[in-house]
Amino acid sequence: MRAPRPPRGLRRRGRRGHRPEPGADRPLRREPRPNPPDVLAGSAGLTAIDWVVVAAYALLVTGIGLAFKKRASAGVDDYFLSGRQLPWWLAGTSLVATAFASDTPLFVTGLVREHGIAGNWHWWFMALASVASLFVFARLWRRARVVTDVELIELRYGAGAGAALRGVKAVFLGVVFNVYALGAWPVLGLSKVLEEVTSLSKVAAVLSCSGLALAYCLTSGLWGVVVTDLVQLALALVGAIVLAALAVDAAGGLDAVASLPQAANLLPEHTPQDLWHSPWLFFLSLMLIQWWARGFEGDGVAVQRLSACKNERHAFYAMIWFNVLHYAVRAWPWILVALASLIVLPSVTDAAGGIDHERAYPRMILALAPAGVAGLMIASFFAAFMSTVDTHLNWGASYVVNDVYKRFVKPDAPQGHYVLVARVTTVLLMAGGVVIALGASSIVDAFYDVLLLFSGVGLVGVARWLWWRVNAWTEITAMVASGALTLLAPTIAGALGAPADARPAHLLVVLVGSTVAWLAATLLTRPADDATLIAFYRRVRPPGPGWARVRRLASDVVVDDRLRHSFVGWIGGVAAILGATLAIGLALLGRAGDAALAAATAAAGVGVVRVTMRRMRWPDEAPPGGPEG
Structure with missing residues (x-):
């Protein structure tokens, strides 16, 4: 059977099977369309037709949000969890x-542009944690039947310290971290795009895109969020693929792109340089330490979607679907655009004249995309x-309403009152995100800041499920130690002989220091009382030897x-997801032999997953003594 022909913009140039060596003269190609300096500097570049397309999209998603307004107003469960009726494909x-932000x-x-294709291991490594979350925790979260992940804290540790920790983490994650994440990533990202393709200033760009998102989010609960997410993901993927085709065509075809030094290696090179600044050492720190240090139980957004699924099976399949699309499918159009931009736009600067590689993407739109x-x-x-902002606003409001206001302020108010509080909270969260966006400048730097902070607390989130001895003071100690060590990491690393700016050294400082602290706190403080532990065990049925003592106290509960x-x-x-990810990229770059090997690895991984799934117990086979999913 003949393989389908690639789109016109992605066809190879030159002789069949030929690919120039890096640095060799490239084959003749069509020169990219000239880019007027005023357009690339950020003056207005969109036509009336373009604005009609943008307006049509805005009306579409606003209409979807309004369609779900009545359902969202029914109560907290409907506003935040869609009545726990989401199918796996919609949740995934x-x-x-949500992860595909602007x-x-x-x-x-x-x-x-800075590190080559191998630079994507800065986020590809998270596949190890994401797949671990799938097999260990996806079904446990659905069994817990919580609205938010921090609600589990009180369920696991009981009242008193557990309730206090629930409130503190709700404020930190739902307000402090959520506002930072909103402003430092999606709002800043879209404002950069609007600055490049329109005449808007950064302030005007931030206010305009935030106002549109806020108007839509206020009308729609989680049902509206996930339905519009479906439409938004389809549109975002189509846009990325079309731009990739145009970019590769302008750069001279896939052979020209594949000949770039930045496309030569999919793994970091072991270069003879300072050990602490070696890309290879940083890669090893991600693959061997960082993926589990940051935790793999699932973040609050994932927990919300898993809790909203129909049952455990739907929650499990939702995570499979997420991993396939997130890692193997969505990134390669962006990578092709980035590689092509090195040919079309070798140098990219901001208004102040500084290098800003992130702006190459929107400038490629102006340089290549025709009207419409x-x-x-x-x-x-x-x-x-x-698709990202609506989730963060709904998710952040769920913490404030469910874990602070309803739990500590007004526990017996009507459902409509809580929905009103959720909408007021949404406005305040968006306002905070705007303030952060106006002060942030680098998306990549913000990413590393958060990665380091959570490397000290992630392991505790895993331990709470697998070891009965973990208590509220364990988590409190980990939070305090991780925050303090994140601030002190450069100083401590320097005192130990490592460069003050070496990220692997920072990781080790935060991880080792916080782990020692929370293990000591666990052993020096009392665990939760037996009644709380048994209730949690009956409800969630956690696996592993770490619950042997509690399992003896609740011997009627069968955990299979x-x-x-x-x-x-x-x-x-992991073999299936990363194998598929690399196979797609290697095939696009013309490395057929390597692509076949990666595809075979992915196929073997799929076989292992299928065998494992056949051995798993599902809700309709729930053991006696435990609730069904």
């Missing part, structure tokens, strides 16, 4: 759309932006989930 797609193509472009298509691209950025099955499934899942 919504997770992908900043993400800019983030990937900056990585590729440019509007589609900008609409796709709005789609990516809104074995950690060794989860481990085997994790190995197969």
